[in-house]
Amino acid sequence: MVHLNINDFIAKHVTERSESLFKSDLKINHDVLQNRIDGRSVLVIGGAGTIGSSFIKALLEFKPGKLYIIDINENGLTELTRDLRSSLGLHIPEDYKTYPIDFGDNVFEKLLHKEGSFDIVANFAAHKHVRSEKDHYSIEAMIENNVLRTKRLLEILSENPPRHFFCVSTDKAANPVNVMGASKKLMEEVLIAYAQQMPIATARFANVAFSNGSLPDGFLQRLMKRQPLSAPLDVKRYFVSPQESGELCLLACVLGEPRDIFFPKLAETQMKTFSDIGTALLREIGYEPDFCQNEEEAREKSRQWAVGGLQTSNLKPQTSNLKPQTSNLYPVYYFESDTSGEKPYEEFYTEDETVDASSYQALGIVKGKPNYTLIELDSIFSQIQQLFQSNTTDKHSIVQLLTELLPNFQHIETGKNLDQKM
Numbered sequence: 001m002v003h004l005n006i007n008d009f010i011a012k013h014v015t016e017r018s019e020s021l022f023k024s025d026l027k028i029n030h031d032v033l034q035n036r037i038d039g040r041s042v043l044v045i046g047g048a049g050t051i052g053s054s055f056i057k058a059l060l061e062f063k064p065g066k067l068y069i070i071d072i073n074e075n076g077l078t079e080l081t082r083d084l085r086s087s088l089g090l091h092i093p094e095d096y097k098t099y100p101i102d103f104g105d106n107v108f109e110k111l112l113h114k115e116g117s118f119d120i121v122a123n124f125a126a127h128k129h130v131r132s133e134k135d136h137y138s139i140e141a142m143i144e145n146n147v148l149r150t151k152r153l154l155e156i157l158s159e160n161p162p163r164h165f166f167c168v169s170t171d172k173a174a175n176p177v178n179v180m181g182a183s184k185k186l187m188e189e190v191l192i193a194y195a196q197q198m199p200i201a202t203a204r205f206a207n208v209a210f211s212n213g214s215l216p217d218g219f220l221q222r223l224m225k226r227q228p229l230s231a232p233l234d235v236k237r238y239f240v241s242p243q244e245s246g247e248l249c250l251l252a253c254v255l256g257e258p259r260d261i262f263f264p265k266l267a268e269t270q271m272k273t274f275s276d277i278g279t280a281l282l283r284e285i286g287y288e289p290d291f292c293q294n295e296e297e298a299r300e301k302s303r304q305w306a307v308g309g310l311q312t313s314n315l316k317p318q319t320s321n322l323k324p325q326t327s328n329l330y331p332v333y334y335f336e337s338d339t340s341g342e343k344p345y346e347e348f349y350t351e352d353e354t355v356d357a358s359s360y361q362a363l364g365i366v367k368g369k370p371n372y373t374l375i376e377l378d379s380i381f382s383q384i385q386q387l388f389q390s391n392t393t394d395k396h397s398i399v400q401l402l403t404e405l406l407p408n409f410q411h412i413e414t415g416k417n418l419d420q421k422m
Helices: 006-014 023-028 030-037 050-060 074-086 106-115 136-157 179-194 215-224 242-255 274-284 295-306 374-389 395-405
Strands: 002-005 041-045 066-070 095-099 120-123 164-168 200-203 229-232 260-264 288-291 319-322 329-335 363-367
Touching (some): 002 006, 006 274, 023 030, 023 242, 030 242, 041 050, 050 066, 050 242, 074 095, 106 136, 120 136, 120 242, 136 164, 136 179, 136 374, 164 242, 179 374, 179 395, 200 242, 215 274, 229 274, 242 260, 295 329, 374 395
Parallel strands (some): 041 066, 041 120, 066 095, 120 164, 164 200, 200 260, 229 329
Antiparallel strands (some): 002 319
């Protein structure tokens, strides 16, 4: 039997760090964090996801007095609560509530007015996948969630501002090549503009290893279903662990100055390809990759292999027992990337941005500068909404408008999207 612990695997094969990247910064700033969190009221939006839940776990060490969590994933909220109450050392406040509510709904606005004010508000609700870029329907939903609802949230909060507001961004907002990254860059412009009304910080960070819906998480799903692993060979990404993702956001949220955009200090040599992670995972459980030339071959080999194959019915996100079959080959299909919006590498800041690299040991800060006033943003959003209401709107017209609004947006269009891949 092979015992697989995902956290140990991430530390050994993905981040190659035995302890958190942010351990020193957390230790140095522990007293400040304690002073700003202890007894405070906290609202977390999108808290059932990987990053949001990791933020909550990092937060609870500092004993907030009130914690409300919003997420549209009702099952995710249920599991989050079970996880928190089953974990050792987490200080869950008496006033702890979870709500399966969309933060764009009227009932959420009612909750804010009736249950506020909150000292700390952190928003993790987002369309985060490049694959969400398909056509004008999916793009409209993405911009609505990532940008327009964020602006509406800030308008409501400005009536009674929190001490700290945080909204998660992405490394893909730096020189974006896909609509997801462009939407997050536009969201950053909104945050920076509203930072004159309340303390607002954000963070661009690396891929979160084995986060919900990620390709590495998909590897576990494929193993459970006895399906082939599939990944690009040529796409390199930075990675942080789920724990590190929550700690980064906590540091940015509570310690950040208005308009600060935090990012992890990672060397280019620390980037990994998804195919490397897939191969390392197979070898960790006693297999070697059986390289296939196309998806059809991979599916057929997987069908043949599955008879008497890997016992994966009990595979869980944290730990599992895997029983290798007689053959130690597992079908994989690794390929050159050819889908829209894929950048071969990642970056956290651009040449024209001002960076503070000295305030923290493992964190850098882009010092955000306002490019738009609130009045100008209103005009921009009016243009966006008029475009969405037009009967002739298509993906190209939306991309064209985003390119006009964001000079660094250089969209990569190939005519293919990730939904056309295994």
